[in-house]
Amino acid sequence: MDTTAPNAQVVCPGYTASNVQESTTGLTADLTLAGQGCNAYGNDIGDLTLSVEYQSKERMAVRIYPRHLAPSNQSLYILSPTLTPQPGVEYGSSKSKSDLSFTWTNTPSFQFRVSRASSGEILFDTYGHKLVFEDQFLELVTNMVPEYNIYGLAENLRGFRVPNNYTQTFWNAYNLDNDQELGVNGHSVHPVYLETRYTNGSSLSHGVYARNAHGQEWLMRDDSVTYRTIGGSLDLYFISGSTPKEVISQYQTGIVNTPYLPAYWHLGFQQVRWSYQNWSNLQDVVDAYAAQNIQLEGLMSDLDYLKMNRDFTYNPGHYDLEPGREFLDRLHANGQYYMPILDPNIYVPDPSNGSDAYPTYDRGNELQAYIRNGNTSWYYGVQWPGFSVFPDFLVSQAQHFWTEQFLAFHKLIAYDGFWLDVNDATSFCTGSCGEGLISENPIHVPFALPGDPNTSVAVDYRYPESFNVTNATEAASASAAMMSQSSAYPTPSVTPTPTVGRTLATAGVRNLTFPPYAINNFLPGHSLRKQVVSPDATHNDGPYNSTEVSFEHMKAFASSIADIL
Numbered sequence: 001m002d003t004t005a006p007n008a009q010v011v012c013p014g015y016t017a018s019n020v021q022e023s024t025t026g027l028t029a030d031l032t033l034a035g036q037g038c039n040a041y042g043n044d045i046g047d048l049t050l051s052v053e054y055q056s057k058e059r060m061a062v063r064i065y066p067r068h069l070a071p072s073n074q075s076l077y078i079l080s081p082t083l084t085p086q087p088g089v090e091y092g093s094s095k096s097k098s099d100l101s102f103t104w105t106n107t108p109s110f111q112f113r114v115s116r117a118s119s120g121e122i123l124f125d126t127y128g129h130k131l132v133f134e135d136q137f138l139e140l141v142t143n144m145v146p147e148y149n150i151y152g153l154a155e156n157l158r159g160f161r162v163p164n165n166y167t168q169t170f171w172n173a174y175n176l177d178n179d180q181e182l183g184v185n186g187h188s189v190h191p192v193y194l195e196t197r198y199t200n201g202s203s204l205s206h207g208v209y210a211r212n213a214h215g216q217e218w219l220m221r222d223d224s225v226t227y228r229t230i231g232g233s234l235d236l237y238f239i240s241g242s243t244p245k246e247v248i249s250q251y252q253t254g255i256v257n258t259p260y261l262p263a264y265w266h267l268g269f270q271q272v273r274w275s276y277q278n279w280s281n282l283q284d285v286v287d288a289y290a291a292q293n294i295q296l297e298g299l300m301s302d303l304d305y306l307k308m309n310r311d312f313t314y315n316p317g318h319y320d321l322e323p324g325r326e327f328l329d330r331l332h333a334n335g336q337y338y339m340p341i342l343d344p345n346i347y348v349p350d351p352s353n354g355s356d357a358y359p360t361y362d363r364g365n366e367l368q369a370y371i372r373n374g375n376t377s378w379y380y381g382v383q384w385p386g387f388s389v390f391p392d393f394l395v396s397q398a399q400h401f402w403t404e405q406f407l408a409f410h411k412l413i414a415y416d417g418f419w420l421d422v423n424d425a426t427s428f429c430t431g432s433c434g435e436g437l438i439s440e441n442p443i444h445v446p447f448a449l450p451g452d453p454n455t456s457v458a459v460d461y462r463y464p465e466s467f468n469v470t471n472a473t474e475a476a477s478a479s480a481a482m483m484s485q486s487s488a489y490p491t492p493s494v495t496p497t498p499t500v501g502r503t504l505a506t507a508g509v510r511n512l513t514f515p516p517y518a519i520n521n522f523l524p525g526h527s528l529r530k531q532v533v534s535p536d537a538t539h540n541d542g543p544y545n546s547t548e549v550s551f552e553h554m555k556a557f558a559s560s561i562a563d564i565l
Helices: 244-256 279-291 321-333 359-366 396-412 472-480 555-564
Strands: 015-023 026-033 047-054 059-066 100-105 111-116 122-125 132-134 137-143 149-154 166-170 190-199 202-210 216-221 224-229 234-239 298-301 337-342 381-383 386-389
Touching: 059 100, 059 111, 059 244, 122 137, 122 202, 122 234, 190 216, 190 244, 202 244, 234 244, 279 298, 279 321, 321 337, 359 396
Parallel strands: 298 337
Antiparallel strands: 015 026, 026 047, 047 059, 059 234, 100 111, 111 122, 132 137, 137 224, 149 190, 166 216, 190 202, 202 234, 216 224, 381 386
């Protein structure tokens, strides 16, 4: 912790509301900086717009965003409804019919409260605190009742109830050393909480949702919750409940939409592990379940089925097409299903090596379907097959490319779905590390994989992982199964991740990779570049290409939607 870092609540002036326009469904107002800008962790936005909407009986929206928006800065602050739903006012809704009430004051600066209209119970209360709105730092503080009980703010490995002295960080990241750490940011972001208050043997619940895809933190303290984000806008939704079940229902049906309804077989038992070397191995697994009278709905393949870990390929000599079709015919005749792994990254072939040709990459390159490193070249990260590029699911050509590959591969192998892997998206190096190095492809990932020879993770595929195999001959034979393929890959050194002290806000400049406010990302140095697609990578949605920092939490979602479509 940097003890010299400014306290935004102390040094920033807040805002003053003016030009308030009320209607039957809400109000709008101008918010103007109430004094000299503090530029604590970014550049202060002097003029904002406040919008309050009574969207339904149970739901109120409070949005605060820059007053002056243009195509050149729109994606910095506004999350498009094409990426995640942004509900509006429902027919017949009005302030007079709402369960919720919005009140505000300009004393000493703009503050607001959301209450239950029937009882006046305050649900969200910024009184006594300042609104901070900078281009890379937003802060909003709400007062809480003593020993408050809130739930949600997922994804995280911790207790069900969120502690009152706890910080929840949101930044999708993959931990190569330990992906099951307690109390740190994980693979998905759900910035919504449900609060339940108990009085006189009864309880009431309500919900708060912050629609924002930037890195963010929620700081739970004894008497307050502080919401901070390193970009975007304040796009808040308040849900009246008043039971936990009603809050969840109102959140899903009224805001984010209900989850995809899975096919019945999706809910059944399915088998997967690294190491099944061929279709015969898979058949042995199916037969073993049948022999023990254990119901098996589906079977998955890890990377073993792919040619050198490349998407939309098959491993010759192990997963040849004809025996695969025969296996799947038998599987489907039994009412069972097959879902191989799929990673949303595409291997980049060495252009100087004709034998390394990869038509899938060529097609995406032709369609301009990949995320860029700036506007001049592709963003080259490291994934399972080596230096790779990442489909840009924000644009239609990537969707077209992805759909093409799905259909073409299904003509070869009649799979029933895909197991989506590391679609956060994850890169095993820092930044666009493949620039000028594509001729080294294929490379090995910069860490040992199960089955790699002469490593601590060499395994015998016929035994569970970590099983102590005493027969040295069997162990050596098992390790040899992957030796030829893994030895073909050179192994690069792990790209060092720079660590810097707190950066300072610079007028007119947004430091995307090392913003002045460092969220508590669990990776070394709290780096926002490590093991992800870097925040300064660019998309193809021009003419003002958006940067990855604005969509960091939407990559996996966009990938999943592309897979469904």
